[in-house]
Amino acid sequence: MNSSSVAAPLPAAARKPAGLKAALTKYRVPLSILALCILPWLLPSKALAVNVLIYGVVCVGYNLLFGYTGLLSFGHAAFFGAGAYITGIAIGQFGVPWYLAVLMGIAGGAVLAFIIGGMSTRTRGIYFSMVTLALAQLVYYVALQTPSWTGGENGLRGFTVNKINLFGFDINFLDPVNKYYVLMVFAALALWLVSRILNSPFGAAIEAIRENERRARTCGYDVERTKLLAFTLSGTICALGGTMSALHLAFVPLESMHYLTSGMIVMMTLLGGASSFFGPFIGALVFLLMEDVFSLWTSHWQIIVGSIFVLFVLFLPKGIWGTFLSRVVR
Amino acid sequence: MSAPLLAVENVGMKFGGFVALQGVTTEFRPGRVTSIIGPNGAGKSTFFNVLSGVLSPSTGTVRFKGQDLKGTRQHEFVHRGIARSYQITNIFPDLSVHENVRVAAQAGRSRYNIWTNRNRFDELDARADKALESVGLFAKRNETAKFLAHGQQRALEIAIALISGPELLLLDEPTAGMGPEETKDMVALLERLAAERTILLVEHKMKMILGLSDRILVLHHGQLIADGTPHDIQTDPEVRRVYLGQNHGYA
Ligand SMILES: Nc1ncnc2c1ncn2[C@@H]1O[C@H](COP(=O)(O)OP(=O)(O)OP(=O)(O)O)[C@@H](O)[C@H]1O
Ligand SMILES: [Mg+2]
Helix, strand or coil, X not given: CCHHHHCCCCCHHHHCCCCHHHHHHHCHHHHHHHHHHHHHHHCCCHHHHHHHHHXXXXXXXXHHHHCCCCCCCCCCHHHHHHHHHHHHHHHHHHCCCHHHHHHHHHHHHHHHHHHHHHHHCCCCCHHHHHHHHHHHHHHXXXXXXXXXXXXXXXXXXXXXXXXXXXXXXXXXXXXXXXHHHHHHHHHHHHHHHHHHHHHCHHHHHHHHHHHCHHHHHHCCCCHHHHHHHHHHHHHHHHHHHHHHHHHHHCCECXXXXXXXXXXXXXXXXXXXXXXXXXXXXHHHHHHHHHHHXXXXXXXXXXXXXXXXXXXXXXXXXXXXXXXXXXXXXX | CCCCCEEEEEEEEEECCEEEEEEEEEEECCCCEEEEECCCCCCHHHHHHHHCCCCCCCEEEEEECCEXXXXXXXXXXXXXXXXXXXXXXXXXXXXXXXXXXXXXXXXXXCCCCCCCCHHHCHHHHHHHHHHHHHCCCHXXXXXXXXXXXXXXXXXXXXXXXHCCCCCEEEEECCCCCCCHHHHHHHHHHHHHHHCCCEEEEECCCHHHHHHHCCEEEEEECCEEEEEECHHHHHHCHHHHHHHCXXXXXXX
């Protein structure tokens, strides 16, 4: 065999496809953060911008499991809600400082994701989706039935964060611009973390499992354990979105745990494109923008958004961002 | 004589009431190519599935390098030193040819690391390229695996299996669905591989097996009915009886 001649390392240019798409991938985190910096000035309201941040984080985290590991969970509202409730309860009922409450929300969401993931990742296909749905509904009913903790049907109130102290500065958290940029720091961290995970050896392992579970197992990957880790990481990032939501609204609606919220996360992710890093964020942006605009015109805005969603799934299955990447940028 | 690499003792496999393997006892020593033949449904793939951890046998034991494999989970087999290919091509269709092999190599090195960049493992890249080269696919490294010709996909799967540096390589009909040209290439590849490791081969193409194998086992209705050199097998009356009248086209 003439191994020496051909197997010499290729120049970097021959290995990696160059071009705009490669640049977009390589600098996806700084570019995303740049987009987040200007976002509030492009949208009709700062409150909408904060919502985009929150659901953007949730969907990017969700997509770690859905788009990259290939597992369709219908239960991620549980982690979103858990993050929100734990943060709210910690602040409102225990007087915990906001930053600790955020950490507790994230940790609590992680534990819940580990438990639900542990039970659901043993099953496959439609059974996996159904188990996540059922377990998340169980969590929903726990929230409903423990009103002394969660406020039950009325949701959780009474934990307004007015001021945030960062590096010795008191920041007025009621000011929408301040609020946006404080929460943006969390969103930027989440995006950086997810990008990091996708670039890592673990990121390659989950892609292998999505591509061909049997082959991945034959290659030596512990499929169950890898899925559980992906599930837990994904749920943890959704919990971060939940704590951001709690800080933003100073309120946790019971609906944040409802399966309709899980469904909305799936829809946003598909709309933006599950095959790309930033697609789910774009999906959240477009979905919430449509809700914002159409709900001014008509109370039946969900029909319009639903129709657009169906059109996308049928004709542009790569979603908005995925289609853009494959057709326009190349 | 060397110690057996793999020792199979009284292995049986039942699917419900159906007996797919029964009382299979044999040993494989480090060395070249052993082929396993038998009519369709004889239990050849089932036997491989037992040896590679896809199935755990209903009865009996399998020892690899003296260690009982009972309770070993499937993904651990490759780390122990047993790799395999499947009868129906089993690759990562939407990954590039290079990534197919690289991610297989990575399994021996890093599986849960979420912090480093996967491209930092230069050595994996180089090893993947070397494996691709050894199966003649280096020129296709940047192509998406599903766009390769059938024979190339089969070769890719062998590269994936080889990358772990297995002591024992199980190949389930590597030439399945191949024309004469592709088969010739595959035989040449197998001959090169056989020089360096122990190979168990399931095949239907009789001429190929006779030329390639040092030893042949014959399975029939889940039982071993013959074991010997190609010459022994060709002249074995029982084997002739099993194959007689069955038009496999490889007499
Ligand atoms: N998972 C399973 N469940 C039930 N029956 C099975 C299973 N796997 C194999 N069998 C049966 O066991 C028998 C042996 O199958 P196996 O695939 O091992 O045959 P084979 O020798 O590889 O045949 P071929 O030459 O067609 O590949 C067949 O009758 C098959 O239907
Ligand atoms: Mg078979």
